[in-house]
Amino acid sequence: MSAPVIWIVLPFLAGTVILFIPNTRVASIVGGVVTALLALAALAIPIDTALLLGSVSFKISSTVQILGRSLLLSAADGPILAMIYGLATLWFFGTEAAGSSGRFVSLGLAIISLLVASIAVEPFLFAAPMLEMAALLVVPLLVSPQQKPGRGILRFIIYQTLAMPFILFSGWMLAGVEASPGDIGLTSQSGVMLGLGFAFLLAIFPLYNWIPMLAEEASPYVVGFLLWALPVFTVIFALGFLDHYAWIRTSPGLSNAIQFAGLFMVASGGIFAAFQRHLGRMMGYASIVETGLMILAMVVKSPLSVEITFMLLIPRGLELTVWALGISVIQKSAQPLRFSSIQGLARTYPIAVGALVLAHLSTIGFPLLAGFPARLVLWEELASQSLIYAFWILVGLFGLLTGAVRTLAVFVMAPEKTPWAWNESWAQSVMLGVGVIVLFAIGLFPQTMQPFLSSLPALFEHIGQ
């Protein structure tokens, strides 16, 4: 048995089997259990190390050969796999509570396994087609068979598809840059190609217009899943580029451009969020701000840059799960999710509203919540470089805070004698409750993330040096 078979092939097969389970609850439980087991296995079973089980000795090898290339998941990948499958467990257990269909679990598992394959494939450049395949698999989740496809979904497909040629071609050009580092023309051309590829993949300004559109058109739970899964793996892919090609890290022009893009995303996303009147769009803009912060963390001139990036990745998954689940619960009584429809819902959906607002506040970096430690470190590191950078992050986060305050104000704007009621099901309450507890747990004890961060220097050994 090899690691790629366990963490790529098995979940894909499990997803295929779950497709034939008609009951959403069963599909959700099976999917959640499968990912939970995979997460535990990633934490407990060391890759490429001989293990003794009774009298039987076995070893999980790290590599599988496919068509002359290899899929490699080393021991250092274990914590990342545990993090990814752990967060996927939350998403899949929440499927029924969110009112999503069973195929969310089956396609979700297939998407996660493709995305894991994207970090395992060697050479790592070939991750681009896998990211594209994962993006295409999201399409049936975003548009139900009875729903008219909107502009958001078409733009999503176009942008994700355009990213792949740019990245593949830039990868080929980068090999030339490695061979002749003095060729400035080739270096700048490959830099532009690579930049465009990642601009499409990570939805960098102004290419993020599909996010709010999609957040308005599609199921918030699916959009939340998409906004968690794709950027997380794209960031890991981008870290691979930064680690592999020294000139990208050392080129002042390129790293300034990346920082500028990140800052623009944080500031513009925050400012736009302040003016939103739709809960889905608000979540979309918050995810844009988070992606901006991740981009800034990747290129911040600090030995901690990789750790900060991953400290942002873990809470992002949690925040989006809780946020999307909260919106999905409310959605049953508020269609469309505009402020005019959600007025006063804090009295009828107190747990969902509370969880949603806390997830929003965590995205801003409120103290005691999961988003706080990473934002504090990032802000500190950026402020030591430039106070202007720190100021623009403040602007973005203040915009998000304005959005949170406006949302909260609308939620509590119930007529005076409206009685308090508890309309969430027990499953919804448990899922939201667990999510909020974990948000507080990470905020209060950020060292709980340490096991996931410990192997990062081995994975990205050149970044931050």
Next chain:
Amino acid sequence: MLVEITSWIAVAFILVAATTLLLSRDWRLSLGLLAAQYLAAFVLVLHHWPLGMATVKLVTGWMVTAAIGMTRLSISRDESGAESFWPRGQWFRISLAAIVALLVLVASTGIEEAIPGLGLPVVTGGLLLIGMGLIHLGITSQILQTILGLLTLLTGFEMLYAAVESSILVAGLLAVVDLGLALAGSYLLLADSATETEEEAA
């Protein structure tokens, strides 16, 4: 010499097919032109890949065409005239295609010199498809046209990429991407037609 002549015939074929695809409102003609584009691309990919691998591109392309065609066949709606600026846009589209063709003519020699070994017909054909695909994406909001634009663009890219990367895994992955794009497009076409049927019934 014969190979060179065949290659340039394929490039001319691409120019005609891609331009007509840009103008065509009949889905049957559009899909025929898409299949023709794949055939021309196959001829050009043969410059760098062995016949067996190049055939993968052709077979995938025709499978893509068949998948979209079968989906479109099951939809009764007539899409012609749905684009608001048609037929006024006809000359506009021809002008855009001419601009792309001129730009490609100018750029392809430079690129061929910068990346020796690609071959001028391959560069010209690839860039033509990429340019026409981009125009397609820029001037339409219809699902079918968008998917055709993306497939045209990807065909152009794959032709150029085949000249620099001959990995079987990449060829396989790109084939899956093409098929996935066609299936995603077919799914969206069906969802779109289902809602329209419901609206008409209501």
